[in-house]
Amino acid sequence: xLYIKTKLKDGRTVKSGIKENNTFARxxxxxxxxxxxxGELFAAENADPLYTDIVCPECTKKxxxxxxxxxxxxxxxxxxxxxxxxxxxxxSLYTDFGIEAIQELEPxxxxxxxxxxxxxxxxxGVI
Ligand SMILES: [Zn+2]
Numbered sequence: 001x002l003y004i005k006t007k008l009k010d011g012r013t014v015k016s017g018i019k020e021n022n023t024f025a026r027x028x029x030x031x032x033x034x035x036x037x038x039g040e041l042f043a044a045e046n047a048d049p050l051y052t053d054i055v056c057p058e059c060t061k062k063x064x065x066x067x068x069x070x071x072x073x074x075x076x077x078x079x080x081x082x083x084x085x086x087x088x089x090x091x092s093l094y095t096d097f098g099i100e101a102i103q104e105l106e107p108x109x110x111x112x113x114x115x116x117x118x119x120x121x122x123x124x125g126v127i
Contacts, residue, residue, distance in 0.1 A: 027056035037085030055080050061118050069110040071103065077114055078102045081121060089120040 002018045016022075023036045034056045041052065055063075060080050064073070078090055093116055099105060105113055 025054040027059055028053040029055055029059040032056045032058070034084065037083070040085050040087060041083050052083065054083065057081070057084065057118070057121050061122075064114050064118065069114060071105075071107075071110075074102050074105060074110055074114065077117065081117065084121075086117075086121050090117060093117055093120065 003015050004018060006014050006016075008014060018038065020037065020039070021035065023038050024033050025036045026032070027034055034054055036054060060077060064077065081087075082090060093113065094100060094102075096116070097105065097109065097113060
């Protein structure tokens with residue numbers, strides 16, 4: 001088991017195991033505490049997983065309230081939600097839309113896909 005070791009001011013050392021359900025990050029936009037799926041975070045293609053900006057589902061949703069969604073936005077959305085542990089919901093939407101990668105989406109499908117994805121994430125009780 002991996003654990004973190006922190007030295008307190010009084011000289012004592014605290015060890016705490018790193019588990020799937022006890023790792024959190026602050027949303028880089030609103031500061032809300034968000035649970036982090038470490039496995040997903042390290043599996044995603046991040047230059048440095050430990051310094052990745054985590055954005056909460058609510059802030060991700062706000063970003064998508066704007067009108068013109070680009071492929072770049074779609075990739076960012078997919079990556080952000082995957083980091084938060086929603087890869088399963090993303091893959092199930094790929095099936096619904098008949099695609100194997102986000103890049104296969106047609107521009108007119110961006111809005112529907114983003115809404116469906118954010119909805120799936122909301123239904124899981126995260127927001
Ligand atoms: Zn946020």
